[in-house]
Amino acid sequence: MTDVPSARIRPATALDAAAIARAHGQARRETYGDRIPEDVYVDRECRAAGEWEQVLADPGATMTWVAVRDQEVVGFASVEATGPREVRPLQLRLLYVLAAEQGRRTGTHLVELAVGDAPCFLWVAETNTRAQEFYRLHGFVADGARQTEPGMGDIPEIRMVR
Helix, strand or coil: CCCCCCCEEEEHHHHHHHHHHHHHHHHHHHHHHHHCHHHHHHHHHHHHHHHHHHHCCCCCCCCEEEEEEECCCEEEEEECCHHHHHHCCEEEEEEECCHHHCCHHHHHHHHHHCCCHHHHHHHECCCCCCHHHHHHCCCCCCEEEEEHHHHHHHHHEEEECC
């Protein structure tokens, strides 16, 4: 990849909800393709802007970062302080970077800003070996826990921790 300046990363605000929703839908489709049924994509995309508005208007224990290039959201990371009830006190709930942005270190910068070197856990699709390798490079390891995300086409997920 040629030398391209980094995307600008900043904390998300409620004004970013629609742009994050669009990027989220596009990145999901790029990542999962036909492994998720079309009706699931459509349902999630119809509700996404409203859900993001709620999260960003009253984030509570959730913090979201957006990566912006040419005034467009090209990636985002969302983390949640989970407290003592979970395997780690911080969960990387979502990390998506558009395919055209991958390889430009945007995902790395999002992880660095969102979780730094804090003890953290995340769930990743069992078939998404590219993401798993990315997380391994950032110190995460699979701990043997599995779950299925019913709202995402029943894709099995594995938990990674550090």
